[in-house]
Amino acid sequence: MSASTTTTIDIAKIRSEFPVLDQEVNGKPLIYFDNAASSQTVKSVVDALVQFYEKDHANIHRGIHTLAERSTKGFEATRERVHKFINSAEVDEIIFTKGTTESINLVAQSWGSKFLSEGDEILISQLEHHSNIVPWQLAAERTGAIIKVIPINDKGEILMDEYKKLLSSKTKLVAVNYVSNSLGTINPVKEIIELAMAQRATTMIDAAQAAPHVKIDVQNLNCDFLALSSHKMYGPTGVGVLYGRRDLLESMPPYQGGGEMIKDVSFNGTTFNDIPYKFEAGTPNIGEVIAFKYAMDFIENIGHENIQAYENELLEYANIKLSKIQGFTPIGTAENKASVISFLINNVHPYDLGQLLDVKGIAVRTGHHCTQPLMDFLEIDGTVRASFAVYNTKEEIDVFCESLQKIVERFN
Amino acid sequence: MDLIKQRQEEIIEEFAMLDGDMEMTLDYIMELGAELAELPDEARIEDNIVKGCQSKVWLTAELDNDRVQFKADSNTAITKGLVSLLVRTLNQSAPQDVVNAEIYFPQQIGMDRFIGTQRSNGFAAMIKQMKMYALALTAKQES
Numbered sequence: 303m304s305a306s307t308t309t310t311i312d313i314a315k316i317r318s319e320f321p322v323l324d325q326e327v328n329g330k331p332l333i334y335f336d337n338a339a340s341s342q343t344v345k346s347v348v349d350a351l352v353q354f355y356e357k358d359h360a361n362i363h364r365g366i367h368t369l370a371e372r373s374t375k376g377f378e379a380t381r382e383r384v385h386k387f388i389n390s391a392e393v394d395e396i397i398f399t400k401g402t403t404e405s406i407n408l409v410a411q412s413w414g415s416k417f418l419s420e421g422d423e424i425l426i427s428q429l430e431h432h433s434n435i436v437p438w439q440l441a442a443e444r445t446g447a448i449i450k451v452i453p454i455n456d457k458g459e460i461l462m463d464e465y466k467k468l469l470s471s472k473t474k475l476v477a478v479n480y481v482s483n484s485l486g487t488i489n490p491v492k493e494i495i496e497l498a499m500a501q502r503a504t505t506m507i508d509a510a511q512a513a514p515h516v517k518i519d520v521q522n523l524n525c526d527f528l529a530l531s532s533h534k535m536y537g538p539t540g541v542g543v544l545y546g547r548r549d550l551l552e553s554m555p556p557y558q559g560g561g562e563m564i565k566d567v568s569f570n571g572t573t574f575n576d577i578p579y580k581f582e583a584g585t586p587n588i589g590e591v592i593a594f595k596y597a598m599d600f601i602e603n604i605g606h607e608n609i610q611a612y613e614n615e616l617l618e619y620a621n622i623k624l625s626k627i628q629g630f631t632p633i634g635t636a637e638n639k640a641s642v643i644s645f646l647i648n649n650v651h652p653y654d655l656g657q658l659l660d661v662k663g664i665a666v667r668t669g670h671h672c673t674q675p676l677m678d679f680l681e682i683d684g685t686v687r688a689s690f691a692v693y694n695t696k697e698e699i700d701v702f703c704e705s706l707q708k709i710v711e712r713f714n
Numbered sequence: 715m716d717l718i719k720q721r722q723e724e725i726i727e728e729f730a731m732l733d734g735d736m737e738m739t740l741d742y743i744m745e746l747g748a749e750l751a752e753l754p755d756e757a758r759i760e761d762n763i764v765k766g767c768q769s770k771v772w773l774t775a776e777l778d779n780d781r782v783q784f785k786a787d788s789n790t791a792i793t794k795g796l797v798s799l800l801v802r803t804l805n806q807s808a809p810q811d812v813v814n815a816e817i818y819f820p821q822q823i824g825m826d827r828f829i830g831t832q833r834s835n836g837f838a839a840m841i842k843q844m845k846m847y848a849l850a851l852t853a854k855q856e857s
Contacts, residue, residue, distance in 0.1 A: 328736050329736075650791075651769065651789055651790040651791065653768065653769055653790045653792070653793070654744075654790050654791045654792050657740065657792055657829075657830075658740060658792075661736045661737050661740060662737075669768075712741070712744075713791070
């Protein structure tokens, strides 16, 4: 489809694996540029969901019958897949949650209750999503710990010198995102982790935005915890992952009580299951977890390097075209960026832009993107955010820019 | 036909001419917003902001010869157009008539089709606020 593309991936073939893209919205071909909020689901994932609900549905673990066995195998196969996908040392270090938000909350509640105490410092950055702010605020309230914010520059990059100054023996935890959801900044997480480790601080990486774009290797990063969400990786909603280092997970108290997470229960006391099951109380999102495996297959079949090269090409192309639009102001101009463009256009409110683009079949996100402290720092109410996935094309960017141009002309 | 009903019928007729075309409809709404009487700067205060709207909407009401005089503004063009429809419908009526008014034009023009759930909630909040103002003005009249 994209003749002018220089990378080697077959976009027409990729698009054919996303039937949802082949439709009209408001009478115009759908252009889906809201991938940072949630990416579309690849057909192999949808097929796996149908297979599960039509043929294999049963509750996992402890079942003696055939369907329970099939479901359990599928579920554990995805755990195995995640273990390879992020290169954890052990498969037991992979915990399924309902999303990145729950993964972070699990750490904040369980690890936080055991390891945080009064006066301890939690470092988070100015770039964080509310889901990597609020759980720490709650943990700080419960424990008397203090939150300190790592500042950023006007381009949306973490100020490493300021970070170094904030680090001390009081630092108990450093929690930062790998890629900023609002601005697309790719943070130097390896260096951030290394510096934190020198202070014996625990590290938590929110990789929700990174997972679809960047190859994640938790052993190479050397982080203690890392969280990601399936629905931003062409997979189903309601599935997230928490990676945690074995010794830490083992030392942490359970997050929720219920079935699955126990060894023995009596009214005199309960003993808990081993990791990862200790943190997986109740019936999980079985079918969705099973199907998530196919999303990771999809990403790795194309290859992270190819995806990143292609998305960078889209980003560069969009930046050049958008900069020609009168009144265009990019928000977040970091040197190292994922395929996210946040912007404002003089005289046009983001909500108006979002709605007028929707009429033209173009889906973008408008508002504060769950990063109000970042918006406060930038002294704006919100932005328009276009975020690209591997199935987007330069032709779509052309239509997007032409549509924006027309809207801008109407307002001027 | 009472004034409020008559104005709603006018709106329904105007929108019918747009034939359900989303682009033209939004364009028309923004045009109507641009024609809205200007809200004085001193009225653009926190107290006059309608709660429950994602965009900022300022709304004021006062009595002029026993009729309610609404003024409004918004920081977004589409919302300004939407509030202008309400101002047009309810302006210059007796406060009690505003309180009792049945606002039916949004359903008739299929407004939920061209504004999302969030804006629909905001629109309901505007109507509620206008009725609250009118109720307060009724009390003022009685005293």
